[in-house]
Structures are given as C-alpha cells and as structure tokens.
C-alpha cells in the first residue's frame with residue numbers, strides 16, 4: 001500500500017561516497033554503493049515528496065521522478081547540499097563523506113622513482129556537512145538525519161555522535177562483529193534527539209528507508 005504522507009514536502013538525500021582526488025587518475029575513496037541513499041530517494045518519491053538526490057559517485061541509474069545532482073568530492077557535496085536545503089523540510093545524509101582530502105592536487109600524474117620511498121600524502125580535514133546543516137538550519141523546523149556505521153559500543157557511540165553532530169535523528173548501522181547485540185548480521189538503531197530509540201529489523205534497504213521516513217513524518221506531525 002502507498003501512503004502519500006510526504007506530499008508537499010521537499011526532501012534532500014545524499015547518497016554514495018565522496019572521492020578526493022590526488023592527481024588526474026587517483027583518488028581517496030570508500031566502498032559506499034549508494035544503494036541506501038537511492039532507496040531513501042525512491043521511497044520518499046513514492047510517498048509523495050519532491051526529492052533532490054545528491055549523488056556522490058554512485059553508479060546507479062537516476063531514479064525516475066527525482067532531481068539528481070551529481071557530485072564527486074566532499075566540498076562539491078557541501079556546495080550542492082547548502083543550495084538544495086534552502087527550502088527543504090528534511091535532509092537525510094546517507095552519503096559516506098571522506099573525513100580528509102589530500103592537501104594538494106597534482107595536476108600531472110604522480111610518478112614513482114625507483115629506490116626512492118614516496119613522501120607521505122598530506123591530508124586536511126573536510127568540513128562536516130551534517131554538523132553544519134544541523135547547526136545552521138535553512139528553515140525553522142527542518143529535520144536533519146544522519147547515518148553512522150559503528151563496530152563497537154554501537155549505542156554509546158551512536159548517542160555521542162547524535163549529540164556531537166546536532167542532528168534530529170541518527171541511523172546507526174551496526175557493522176563488523178555486531179558485538180553489542182551478539183549477532184553477525186547488520187542491523188540499525190534509530191536514535192532521536194528527543195530520546196526515542198528504535199531498532200530497525202534486518203531487511204531490504206527500502207524497509208530501512210521507509211522506517212526513516214516514518215520517523216520523519218511522525219516528527220513533522222508533532223511540529224506542525
């Protein structure tokens with residue numbers, strides 16, 4: 001069944017993973033596929049939202065009925081996000097954003113020299129887009145949602161991250177050994193700044209996406 005409970009809302013979703021170039025042919029990147037972010041975009045559109053999808057290097061086709069903005073680096077994602085959130089009701093940052101980027105970009109391919117160890121690559125911090133969007137809401141009542149992958153002390157780390165980032169909701173993906181819950185499968189916990197905590201059962205990424213939108217809609221209803 002389809003509930004159009006996001007009708008009249010503009011939502012912004014980031015997906016994929018940023019790439020931070022070293023030279024014309026190399027980058028620092030991550031393994032994010034973009035599937036979770038795309039599932040969030042598709043489910044929001046199905047629920048009636050106008051959706052802007054900020055796609056960082058995902059190789060998935062542009063979903064029908066969604067405005068897709070393609071970006072590559074964290075700085076490009078930040079620019080696109082600041083622009084897109086101006087009139088957004090909710091922002092969900094599902095993209096894996098590189099914490100660091102190479103301090104310098106070599107315009108020519110970096111060469112190896114036989115018998116010479118390379119100099120270490122100097123890195124600089126990228127801005128934390130989620131923290132910035134949370135601290136400077138483009139609209140009052142705008143809901144900001146983050147994602148976090150944690151291997152240990154999932155709940156404690158998740159709660160600390162939620163507070164540090166200043167977002168309304170944080171979807172904590174349990175990755176790795178899953179010690180905290182004593183199982184190997186990935187699962188998610190939805191933490192809320194209002195104190196609510198809910199487990200999201202293992203399942204397809206669309207189910208997790210719907211659970212996130214359910215939580216967002218519930219908070220719209222409280223605020224409006």
Ligand code: C5P
Pocket residue numbers: 014074093094095096097098099126127128129130131145146147148149
């Ligand atoms: O700090 P950590 O990378 O675990 O936080 C993950 C969350 O923060 C994700 O929602 C991600 O999109 C966002 N993030 C960001 N800018 C960064 C790093 C992470 O928006 N530089």
